Amino acid sequence: MNLKKNILALSLLICTSVFSQNTYVFLGSYNRDKTAESIQVYQLDTLNGNLTKITSAKDIINPSYLTVSPNGKYVYACTDTKTPNSGSVSSFEFNSENKSLTFLNKQGSGGENPVYVSVHKSGKWLVNANYTEGSVSVHPLLENGKIDSIAQNFQYADGSVHKERQTRSHVHSAIFSPEFDYLFLPDLGADKIRCYAFDENKKQPLTETKNPFTKTDLEAGPRHFTFHPNQKYGYCIEEMAGSxxxxxxxxxxxxxxxxxxxxxxxxxxxxxxxxxxxxxxGKFLYASNRGKENNIVIFSIAENGLLKNIGYQSTFGNHPRIFAIDETGKFLIATNVNSGNVIVFKRNPKTGLLKKAGKEIKMENVSCVQIKQI
Incomplete structure (x- = not known):
């Protein structure tokens, strides 16, 4: 009997070890220097939350936002962000076996200051949002992971009521619907969440809908958006209003x-x-606050989709721009731009609360994190 228990325990330990070896953390930054390691890749130990660096990429400017392809083979980045009269999207091949990250190619983003990239579940399309003049671009993705030239680009001129921050459109993200048949574009400058139908089989996949946008409250500044796993509810964080x-x-x-x-x-x-x-x-929602607070706010989600505030967690740094939750729901990782540190939190699945885990990572001007099990 004891032998069977020991064998079972050993099997569980081996499975856990294998699992932990397949979880990777990708960090982007406002490096502003081609000689700096502007993208860094770490391995996440899913037992204790420790991060171990395995590779990095140089020779690119300001990869401020990253996304990983559905198959985990490619990393796509907004590059040349916050660079006057510039803006691009770049592709990299990630080899999890030899732990390498290799630059593939770069394309113009179709607008200044790209801030968000999304990949369609088919792996055939990339969409990027450009903040400064407010636009969205759609790029075909080639079988080798490279980005093709722009297939569609939409630009917007309308703003809203704030005299300084909303003189024109500022598209801040591009999010696919749960079934990837629509694309939503929170527009901070126009106080709108724009919407297009998306057909992956068309050469120009975006088409206008009967309801081209949802109007938010004035001076809300819609920024990022996420859908509930049950696909019934959507949640938009509003940067300017703090809501x-x-x-x-x-x-x-x-x-x-x-x-x-x-x-x-x-x-x-x-x-x-x-x-x-x-x-x-689907039980808890997390949102980051920068500025005076520098924390993660935690909400419980009721069956009807409504939120209830249940607490705050400091990010132990300054200006938490982007955070991510791993696919098991066990860890949340936050990036603090101004203090240049990355904090791993272990998530309590019953209460939703967070507890610092592992050792923090230092990375100058770290701006983005993505987690992928491969």
């Missing part, structure tokens, strides 16, 4: 059902809400 708007979702249509602050009610200014993600079990 989250909750929407019922059906076939490209958003209907608002709640709006809730990401910060304590007593704080009226000095915040910049940033990123937003939902735990894999």
């Amino acid at each position: 989250i708007s909750v929407y019922q979702y059906e076939k490209g249509t958003l209907t608002k059902i709640q709006r809730i602050n990401t910060h304590p009610d007593k704080i009226k200014e000095g915040f910049e809400s940033s990123d937003i993600h939902i735990s894999t079990d």
Whole structure:
């Protein structure tokens, strides 16, 4: 009997070890220097949360936002961000066996200051959002992972009421719907969430819909967006207002059902809400606050999609721009741009609360994190 228990325990240990070896963390930055390691890749130990560096990439400027292809073979980055009269998207091949990251090619982003890239589940299309003049570009992806020239580009001129920050469109992200048949574009400058139908089989996959946008509250500044795993609800974080708007979702249509602050009610200014993600079990939503707070706010999610604030967790740094939750839902990793540190948190699946784990990583101007099990 004891022998059987020992064999079972050993099997579980081996399975856990193999699993931990297949989880990778990709970090981007505002490096502003081609000689710096602007993209770094780490291996996540899913037992204790420690990160071990395995490779990096140089010779590119400001890979501020990253995404990983569905098959885990390619990394795509917004590059030349915050660079006047410039903007590009770049592709890299990630080889998990020999632990290498190899530059493949670069294409113009179709606008200045690209801030977000998404890849269609088919692996055939890449979409990037350009912030400064407000536009979105669609690129075909080749079988070898390289980015092809732009197939579609839409630019917007309309703004909203804030005299300094909303003089024109500022598209801040590009998010596919749960079934990847629509594309949503939160536009901070116009106080709109734009929407297109997406047909992966067309040479120009974006087409206008009957409802081309959802209007947000004035001076909200919609930034990032995420969908609930049950595909019934969508959540938009509003940078300028420091709030989250909750929407019922059906076939490209958003209907608002709640709006809730990401910060304590007593704080009226000095915040910049940033990123937003939902735990894999659909029970908790997390959002980051920069500025005065520098924390992750935690919400429970009711069956009807509504949010309830259950607490805050410091990110132990300054300006948490982007964070990510691993595919098991066990860890949350936050990047602090101004303090240049990366913090791993272990997530309590029952309470949703976070606890610091492992050792923090230092990376100058670190701006983005993605986690991929390969």
